[in-house]
Amino acid sequence: QQQVKQSPQSLIVQKGGISIINCAYENTAFDYFPWYQQFPGKGPALLIAIRPDVSEKKEGRFTISFNKSAKQFSLHIMDSQPGDSATYFCAASTRAGNTGKLIFGQGTTLQVKP
Amino acid sequence: DTAVSQTPKYLVTQMGNDKSIKCEQNLGHDTMYWYKQDSKKFLKIMFSYNNKELIINETVPNRFSPKSPDKAHLNLHINSLELGDSAVYFCASSQVISILASNNERQFFGPGTRLTVL
Numbered sequence: 001q002q003q004v005k006q007s008p009q010s011l012i013v014q015k016g017g018i019s020i021i022n023c024a025y026e027n028t029a030f031d032y033f034p035w036y037q038q039f040p041g042k043g044p045a046l047l048i049a050i051r052p053d054v055s056e057k058k059e060g061r062f063t064i065s066f067n068k069s070a071k072q073f074s075l076h077i078m079d080s081q082p083g084d085s086a087t088y089f090c091a092a093s094t095r096a097g098n099t100g101k102l103i104f105g106q107g108t109t110l111q112v113k114p
Numbered sequence: 115d116t117a118v119s120q121t122p123k124y125l126v127t128q129m130g131n132d133k134s135i136k137c138e139q140n141l142g143h144d145t146m147y148w149y150k151q152d153s154k155k156f157l158k159i160m161f162s163y164n165n166k167e168l169i170i171n172e173t174v175p176n177r178f179s180p181k182s183p184d185k186a187h188l189n190l191h192i193n194s195l196e197l198g199d200s201a202v203y204f205c206a207s208s209q210v211i212s213i214l215a216s217n218n219e220r221q222f223f224g225p226g227t228r229l230t231v232l
Contacts, residue, residue: 032219034219034220036223038155041225041226042225042226043118043204043206043223043224043225043226044157044204044223045222045223046220046221046222049220087155089157093219095219099145099162099164099169099170099210100145100147100162100208100210100219100221101159101162101170102159102221103159104156104157104158106154106155106156107154107155107156107157109155
């Protein structure tokens, strides 16, 4: 049972374009939704995160849009750059239980062409 | 200074062997994790320790035994290695604070250990 579903699996965008990655979740107890960025040969690193009390969060070129009723959230990368080429993971967790357990989506490999 | 470090970075071994991966964090976090990333890049949590106490065990075969000698270290020992154990293993740490406190659940990941079982 995949609790967090991510799409697309891969994405090719031209430099300067907008990259959009979507995620959907099932567990309504989730209350923390981070996005992680992973470059080849490296560990994932937190990019941006959102809580369900807001519908959008923006940090530089990266924006999370959150739709609580639809149980969906997405990452938008504006003005995509070749340096953004990486694998992106959405994730979800709940503070209940105090475990910090993250459930990851399947990942999206983004390639930004010069 | 590396926040979360793992050794070794690469591990190639024969089926049936026993091996260990070490992890250390210098962030002062109270919670550490082991994740497995398979060949399709899917990341799945295996274990989590909070202040040396096991709090998550995600139906991992008992050939895998985590050990936390102190809050800053979480090692992973694997017995009787199988071909299917080949993957990249990531250690991570975070400061898991109670629901009433601030919201800093950010997990810091190590560089990974690529395990290849022949």
